[in-house]
Amino acid sequence: MVVGRSGLGKSTLINTLFRSSVLPRTCSVSGSEPAKTAEIRTTQTAIHENGIRLDLTVTDTPGYGDRIDNTNCWEPALEYINEQYEKYLIEEQGAERTRWIHDTRVHCCLYFIPPTGHGLRPLDLEVLQRLHNVVNIIPVIAKADTLTLDERQEFKKNIQQDLARHRIGVYPLAKYDHPDDYGVNESYRKMVPFAVVGSEQIHNVSGRMVLGRQNGWGLVQVEDPSHCEFHHLRNLLIRNRMQDLIELTSAIHYEAFRRRRLMETNGMIDMCSLNESHI
Numbered sequence: 001m002v003v004g005r006s007g008l009g010k011s012t013l014i015n016t017l018f019r020s021s022v023l024p025r026t027c028s029v030s031g032s033e034p035a036k037t038a039e040i041r042t043t044q045t046a047i048h049e050n051g052i053r054l055d056l057t058v059t060d061t062p063g064y065g066d067r068i069d070n071t072n073c074w075e076p077a078l079e080y081i082n083e084q085y086e087k088y089l090i091e092e093q094g095a096e097r098t099r100w101i102h103d104t105r106v107h108c109c110l111y112f113i114p115p116t117g118h119g120l121r122p123l124d125l126e127v128l129q130r131l132h133n134v135v136n137i138i139p140v141i142a143k144a145d146t147l148t149l150d151e152r153q154e155f156k157k158n159i160q161q162d163l164a165r166h167r168i169g170v171y172p173l174a175k176y177d178h179p180d181d182y183g184v185n186e187s188y189r190k191m192v193p194f195a196v197v198g199s200e201q202i203h204n205v206s207g208r209m210v211l212g213r214q215n216g217w218g219l220v221q222v223e224d225p226s227h228c229e230f231h232h233l234r235n236l237l238i239r240n241r242m243q244d245l246i247e248l249t250s251a252i253h254y255e256a257f258r259r260r261r262l263m264e265t266n267g268m269i270d271m272c273s274l275n276e277s278h279i
């Protein structure tokens with residue numbers, strides 16, 4: 001799932017992910033801009049990684065933050081996440097319990113941070129505080145091509161400090177590390193938030209078809225790790241940590257939802273505490 005303020009390139013990044021993974025690089029894509037996302041939309045696709053078929057579901061959400069009153073702007077995303085948990089719970093408890101449950105739970109939320117260069121703004125902090133106990137959050141710096149490399153590093157440091165100060169836990173959390181995964185997770189922890197650039201445009205660079213953004217001064221190549229961190233994010237999501245994201249969702253986030261939901265059904269807590277801290 002992608003979440004964040006309006007116009008930060010959420011829909012573009014989803015298309016970039018699909019283009020980098022699915023489509024053959026034979027032709028240039030027309031210059032049409034993605035339209036403003038008006039409602040939550042889920043897209044499914046099959047990706048082939050090292051000969052293995054992966055079914056990937058991506059949920060796009062409408063951006064927020066451009067109204068004077070942004071109260072409860074996180075609600076649609078939060079509701080969607082909880083609805084998927086609820087669906088899963090109902091299927092799990094069903095009398096005719098099937099052995100295989102169609103899992104629509106959200107295993108990862110990419111949170112888009114505007115490339116201001118300063119730190120997290122109050123609205124971003126508020127949304128992250130609502131979501132981080134409910135879903136695995138991976139923060140990304142949107143439109144990273146607008147920052148220099150030094151600005152990017154400084155910005156990352158500020159964001160990491162803000163997250164720590166406000167006790168916002170983002171993926172991967174050290175306390176859930178399997179000992180075998182510590183090394184790889186530690187490298188991701190140092191990199192978070194990923195500085196990403198999205199584009200649906202394909203360019204011919206010395207005979208190679210690459211995804212990129214053409215500026216007056218050059219071409220930003222989306223999948224080149226020296227230009228941005230899309231490559232690392234994609235590897236985390238699809239190659240390295242997909243199974244871990246799924247397992248953590250089940251073991252931590254869904255389990256907490258399930259416990260609270262059952263207690264609530266038994267009249268032990270009220271609805272208000274459903275999404276309170278559990279990490």
Ligand SMILES: Nc1nc2c(ncn2[C@@H]2O[C@H](COP(=O)(O)OP(=O)(O)OP(=O)(O)O)[C@@H](O)[C@H]2O)c(=O)[nH]1
Nearest residue numbers: 006007008009010011012034036037063143197198
């Ligand atoms: N410079 C730059 N522009 C980008 C990038 N990604 C997307 N854009 C541009 O930003 C604009 C908005 O992109 P969208 O993908 O529609 O943004 P969104 O976050 O989905 O917007 P909403 O649906 O309104 O929330 C478009 O003009 C994109 O071409 C990027 O990485 N860098």
Ligand SMILES: [Mg+2]
Nearest residue numbers: 010011036037
């Ligand atoms: Mg959009």
